[in-house]
Amino acid sequence: MNTNELFSSYKMENLQRTLLVIFLFVTIKCPNALSQLLMNGMNEPNMQLDPDPEFIGTINNVTFPAGREAILACSVRNLGKNKVGWLRASDQTVLALQGRVVTHNARISVMHEDMHTWKLKISKLRESDRGCYMCQINTSPMKKQVGCIDVQVPPDIINEESSSDLAVQEGEDATLVCKATGNPVPRVTWRREDGEMILLRKPGSRELMRVESYQGPALKLARLERRQMGAYLCIASNDVPPAVSKRVSLSVQFAPMVRAPSQLLGTPLGSDVQLECQVEASPSPVSYWLKGARTTSSYSGSISNSALETGQPGPEMLLDGPKYSITEKRDGYRGIMLLTVRSFSPSDVGTYHCVSTNSLGRAEGTLRLYEIKLHPGIATINDDQLNFIGGLEESRNSALSTAKHRISWQHLSLHLAITAQLVCSPLSIILRCLSSSLRMR
Ligand SMILES: *[C@@H]1O[C@H](CO)[C@@H](O)[C@H](O)[C@H]1NC(C)=O
Numbered sequence: 001m002n003t004n005e006l007f008s009s010y011k012m013e014n015l016q017r018t019l020l021v022i023f024l025f026v027t028i029k030c031p032n033a034l035s036q037l038l039m040n041g042m043n044e045p046n047m048q049l050d051p052d053p054e055f056i057g058t059i060n061n062v063t064f065p066a067g068r069e070a071i072l073a074c075s076v077r078n079l080g081k082n083k084v085g086w087l088r089a090s091d092q093t094v095l096a097l098q099g100r101v102v103t104h105n106a107r108i109s110v111m112h113e114d115m116h117t118w119k120l121k122i123s124k125l126r127e128s129d130r131g132c133y134m135c136q137i138n139t140s141p142m143k144k145q146v147g148c149i150d151v152q153v154p155p156d157i158i159n160e161e162s163s164s165d166l167a168v169q170e171g172e173d174a175t176l177v178c179k180a181t182g183n184p185v186p187r188v189t190w191r192r193e194d195g196e197m198i199l200l201r202k203p204g205s206r207e208l209m210r211v212e213s214y215q216g217p218a219l220k221l222a223r224l225e226r227r228q229m230g231a232y233l234c235i236a237s238n239d240v241p242p243a244v245s246k247r248v249s250l251s252v253q254f255a256p257m258v259r260a261p262s263q264l265l266g267t268p269l270g271s272d273v274q275l276e277c278q279v280e281a282s283p284s285p286v287s288y289w290l291k292g293a294r295t296t297s298s299y300s301g302s303i304s305n306s307a308l309e310t311g312q313p314g315p316e317m318l319l320d321g322p323k324y325s326i327t328e329k330r331d332g333y334r335g336i337m338l339l340t341v342r343s344f345s346p347s348d349v350g351t352y353h354c355v356s357t358n359s360l361g362r363a364e365g366t367l368r369l370y371e372i373k374l375h376p377g378i379a380t381i382n383d384d385q386l387n388f389i390g391g392l393e394e395s396r397n398s399a400l401s402t403a404k405h406r407i408s409w410q411h412l413s414l415h416l417a418i419t420a421q422l423v424c425s426p427l428s429i430i431l432r433c434l435s436s437s438l439r440m441r
Contacts, residue, residue, distance in 0.1 A: 030090045056116060059147030065240055069123040074135030075116045081328040082137050086110065086120045089132040089146055096120060105354050123152050127183070152335035153184035155236035157246045162234070167251040167283075169360075170223055176219040176248050176310040178234030187237040193231035193247060207337055224252045229282065252333075253362025256281035257353060263365075266372040267344050275339040277365045282333040283418070289326060289339045290315040292351035292366075315353065320340040346371065 037140070056075035064070045064392050077085055086096040095103045096110040098118075102216060111119040122129050132148040161179035168174045180186040190213060192198055197210035201222045222229055229252040237243035254272040256279045267273040318339065320326040337354045349371055355364040 028403040038114075050080045050097050053080060053082050053139060053143065054126060055135075055137075055143065055145050059135060059145050059152070061132075061148045063150040063152060064125055065125060065152040065337070066125050068125055068156050069121060070129070070149045070151075071122075072133055072149065074118050074145060074147070076118070076137060077116060078137075079116075079137070082139055083381075085136045085138065086116045086338055087134040087136060088117070089134045090182055095118070095133070104205055122149065125149075126211055127151050130183075151183065152238075152240045153183040154182070154240040154242060155180050155182035155238050156242050157234070157236055157244050159431070163248045163421075164244055165249040165251070167253055170226055170252050170254040171223055174221045174224055174250060175232070176218075176232055176250065177218055178222070178236065178246060178248075180236035180244075182236065182238045184238045184239065184240075186236040187215065188217045189235045189237070190216075190219045191233050191235065193233050196343045198232075199225070199228050208338070221250075224250075226254060226280065226282065227354070228252060229333060249403040251282060251284050253360055254280075254333075256285045256356035256358055258356050258363040258364040260354065260364040260365035260367050263367050265367060265369050267369065268372050268374050269344055269346070271344050272342050273344050273348075273369065275341070275352055275354070275367050275369070277356075277367075279335040279337055279354075279356045279363075280333055281335070281356055281358050281363075283351075283358050283360075284330065284357040285335070287335070287337050287354065287356045289318040289324070289337070290355060290364075322432055341369065344369075 015297065024062045048213065052074055055417050056077055057075055059072055061071050063074065072086075074084065074086070083098050085094055085098075087094050093103060095105075095108055096118075099110055099112045101108055102108055107123045109121045109122060109123070113119060118135065120133055120135075129149060130151040131144045134145070135145045137143040158179045158181060161177070163176045166174060166176075176190065178188050178190070180188055190198065196213055196422060198219075199208040199221075200211055201208055208228075217234075219232065219234075229250060231247055231249045233245050233247055235243055235245040259278045261276060261278065265273060265275065275289075275316065279285060293307060318324045318326065323342055325338075325342065327338045329336045329338075335356075337356070339352065339354070349369055353364045354367070355362065357363075
């Protein structure tokens with residue numbers, strides 16, 4: 001054996017050894033490659049490699065009201081030895097791995113159904129659960145799918161950021177605010193509690209328009225008028241029950257205004273006569289009646305003028321009792337003051353004042369009461385059953401000189417009311433008108 005032969009036999013041996021090493025290495029490190037080699041070699045169709053895992057469909061996004069439960073389902077085929085995990089997408093927190101919850105949240109659970117589906121269940125939903133969740137397979141590279149949960153929240157009104165009851169002077173502006181939270185974002189609707197229309201000033205206009213409701217968190221009321229006073233309701237709704245509402249009471253304040261519909265009242269002796277004043281005031285006024293000093297009358301000789309002789313005494317405040325009945329009816333900022341003078345006598349002739357005061361001012365109405373001498377014939381016909389309850393009312397638009405008067409009186413026992421329209425001028429002939437009216441009857 002020469003060196004050449006020796007060398008070549010050595011080379012052959014070496015090559016065999018190297019091939020064996022390579023074969024062993026391949027067998028150990030890449031069993032699949034080998035089996036693949038073998039399979040290819042054997043041409044066997046039934047024996048396939050495990051295919052890669054893949055998702056079946058997509059995860060449905062879900063929407064549920066707070067307090068309920070939400071379920072996200074992730075379906076995977078060919079999982080093999082791989083694992084499925086659920087993560088919170090926002091911060092990548094792992095919530096569950098295969099069938100096990102790994103987070104400390106008692107409201108989270110996982111369910112493995114029908115071999116393929118891994119469900120993430122969150123019970124007693126909170127707003128903080130809103131967001132997207134990731135279903136992951138630990139392949140390399142990793143595979144993932146995302147499903148999102150929207151949590152609906154019923155509306156709530158934030159009291160601290162909403163209007164409470166408010167009082168505004170007439171002519172000033174007011175804005176009623178109602179701040180509401182919820183998901184979806186709630187709509188805010190304003191209505192009047194009493195069902196009346198809301199009066200809104202058109203921008204750049206003096207006119208008020210009437211609307212049944214107003215949409216929006218801020219109800220702007222410019223240059224308030226007293227008829228806009230009242231309780232307003234803001235109602236927040238977003239189709240997630242229950243809707244909520246808040247009541248805001250708006251007080252429009254102004255000094256009292258007093259009107260006496262009948263300023264001149266004639267009545268026969270012995271009858272009861274009622275004096276009326278109409279009052280508008282806010283805040284609620286304190287109201288009372290005063291009887292002024294007696295004055296002489298051109299059409300009654302029965303009144304002594306002692307008051308004039310002794311100087312004008314101060315006005316006397318009238319109190320509810322046997323002689324006077326004093327009542328007051330109120331409806332919102334409107335009121336009616338009624339004074340009934342019982343058993344009218346000559347000393348009751350005179351001037352009466354209805355006075356109304358509140359924090360913003362004072363107003364008074366003045367009425368005069370005089371005696372009507374009944375025509376003797378009439379008195380015998382009607383006995384004592386005829387009561388005069390009305391008086392003279394001046395029409396608003398007529399000039400004083402040709403004042404138009406309405407006289408109404410009532411026959412109490414017959415429930416008969418007579419109203420006559422008379423045009424009398426000047427006042428001194430009222431009595432003549434009256435007696436002619438009586439005679440007409
Ligand atoms: C679910 O919502 C997310 C985020 O809004 C969106 O990207 C995804 O396409 C939605 N999935 C489905 C199935 O609609």
